[in-house]
Amino acid sequence: MNRRDRQRVGIFLGMVAPGLVIYLFIVAYPIFYSVALSFSDFNPNAGGAWNLIGFTHYQTMIQDPYFWHSLKNNMIVVGVSVFGQIPLGLLLAYILYRKMVKGVNFFQSMVFLPQFLSTIVIGLLWRRMFSADGPVATLMQWFTGDPRAQFDLMLQADTVMYPIGFALIWMYTGFYMVIFLANMQKIDGEMLEAAMIDGANEVQVFFRLMVPLLAGTILVSTILAIAGSLKGFDLIFAITTQGLQRNNAMVLPIYMYQTAFQDFTNPMRFAYGSAISNAIVVVSFVLIGISNWVGKKLDPEEV
C-alpha cells in the first residue's frame, strides 16, 4: 500500500466512522445486549451480577401458553396483511388505474386517508365503534330488534381477531394501493391495449399481465407487511382495553412489553422479555425467507 492508498483509506475511514459509530451504539449494541440478556438472569432495574443461564428463558417460552397464543395472533395479523391488505390494495389500485370508477382522485384519497391519522387515534376510533352500545352494537340492535344486542367478538379469544383484522385492513390497504398504483404508472400502456385488442378481458389482463409485471413489488410489499405485522404494537394496544380484550388479542410485541415492563412478580422479566423479542426477530427472518423463496419459485426473473 503506497502513501496515496493509505491516505485514501484514512479518508474512507473518516467518512465511514461517524455513521459506523452511530450504528454500533444505536443499532448493534442494543441487539447484542438483548441477545446476551436473554441468556442471563440479569435484571437491569435491580442491578447485581450477570449469570449466564443458557436457554432457560427460551425453554420457558416454548412451554408458555401465552407465548403460543400471542404467536398465533401474530400469524393471523401476518395472514390478514399478506392475504388481505396486499390483494385488496392491488385490486383497488387496478380499478383506479383502469379508471373503472368515476372520481379516481377522490377514491384514492379516501382509501389512503387512514395513513394520515395517528395509529392511536385509529385504535381509539375502532375501540369506540366496538364498545357497549357503540355504533356497531347500535346497528346490530336496529337489525335484530333486540335492544340488548351487543358486539361481543372482542370478548372471545377465538373471535377477537376478526374485528381487529377488519381494522387492520381498513388502515393499511391504502398504503399498498398507493405503492401498486405508483408502479402501475410505470407499465407501458400500449402493452395493455395490445392485450385488449387481442381479446383479453379485464380479468385476464389483471391476472396474466398486471400481476406478473408487479411480482417484484408484490414481494417487497409482502416483506414490508410481514415485518410490520410482527412488530405491530400500537394499533392492537389502542383498540383493546386493558384486561380480557388485550389478553385475547395479545401479539408478541405486547406480550414482550407486558412481561418486561409490567410483570414485577418475575425478577427476570427483562431477560424473558428479551427472549420474546429475539423470537420475534427469528420468526421475521423465517417468514421473509419463505416469501423470498416463494417469490423466486413463482417468477425468478421478475424477483
Added chain:
Amino acid sequence: MRTKRFATLLVVLLAVAGMVFAGGGGQSTAAPAESKIVVNTMAYGDNSNAEGQSWVRIVESFERQNPNIDIQYELLYDEAYHQKVSARLAAGDVPHLAYMGADARWGAPWSESAQQVDHRPFLDGNYYDLGLIPPMGSNGEIWEIPLGTSNITTVLYMNGALVESLGFDTPETYADLVAMVPAARAAGLTVVSIDGADGWAWGSCLMSTFIARLSGDANWVSKAVAGQYKFTDQVFVDSLNLITRMVNDGVMDESAVLVDYGTNVANFSNGKALFMVQGQWAAGGIDPTVAENTLMLAWPQLPGEKPATAGTVAAAIQVGYGLTKAGAADPAVRDAALKFVQFYYSHEETAQRLIDGAIVAPILKNFQVPAELPTINKRKVTLAQTAGVTDVIDAFLGGAPNDALNAGMQQIAAGRATGTEVAAEVERLLGR
C-alpha cells in the same frame, strides 16, 4: 487535489457537527446555569389534563420565587409514565424526585431498584400531619409523601334523585339492589354500572371489597399474597362467584365488560345508571348537577358477608411525590427537592385538589377546609371518616397473577369462566 482534501475535511466536520447538534436540547435537558441546583424530576400528568397543567404552573411559580433552583422534569401520564419509570430505572437514569407510590403497582419499580428513601427524618412535623401519613415499609418507613389520606377505591355512587324517582331508598342489603332491577329495566336503566372493559376496575373497585366482606378479614389480600391464605380458598372463589350472581340477578349488565372508564362516568352523569362502581377520584368527573344528588356509599350488605368487615371500603395509600436515593444523596438537591414538594403541597394547592375531587382529605397540619367544597366532596370526606378500611387487591398483587385475576373476572361477568377456574389460574401464576 488540495480543494478535494479541503472538501473532504469539510464534509467530515459537517457530519461530526451534525451528530453533535442533532441531539438538540429538550424540556429537561437544557444546560442549567452553574449556580443553580438542578432537581431532576419525573412528574405525573400531561398538558391536556388538570394534573399536568397545574404541575407546569406550580413549577413556574416556584422557580420564579426560587431562582437558584431548577426543576427539570419529564411529564408523563398513565401507561407512558409506568413504562418510562421502568425504562429509566433499568438504564440507571434515576431522577431525584418522582411521582411514586408504595404498593405493588406504584412502588414496585422503586422498591426493586432499591431507590426508596425513608422520608421520616426529612418531614417537617409542623407542616405535615405525620399522624395522617401511614407507614409504608415493614419498619414504618415512609417512602413518599402522599397527596392526601387514603385513596378509597370501592365507592358505590348512587344517583339519589333517580333512585328516588323509581320509588326506592338507599339500599341496605344486596337484596335491595335486586329489588330495583325490574323497575330499572322497565325504565331502560342499568342498576349498577362499572367500567368493566378495564380489567383493573374489577379488582380495584369491586373484588377488593367483596373478598374483605365475605372473609371478614380486612387484610385477606395481603395475607394471601404473603402465603397465609390461597386464592383457591373457598371464600375467594365465593367472592368471584358473586359477580356471576350479580349478572344473573340483573344488578349488573352482561355488556358491562364492554364499557370503558369514560363511558361509565358519562353514563352515570347522563342518568343511565342508578349506581356506579368506581374509586373516589371519579367524583370530580361527574356532571355537577348530578353530583349534587349523588351519594357516595360503601357497598350494602352482601350475601355471605361477615360482621367484622360490614360497611367497609377498600382503600390504598395515596400516591405522591418522593425522593429517590439518587436525590437524597446530595444534601443540596435533597433540600431543594423537599422545598419544592412543600410548595407543591401548599395549603392553596391542596385546597384546589380537594375542590377538584383529586384527593379525599389533606395531610397538612392546621388545614382549613374550603367553604366552597362541593357537596359530593363533603360526602367523600364523610365516607372516609366513617367507613372501615380494607386491602386493595392490586396494592399487594401485581404482575401476571393480577392481570389474570382482572381478565378472569371479566370472563366471569361475560359467562365464559367460573370462579374456581380463575382462582386456580391466579394461584398457578403465583408459582407456589
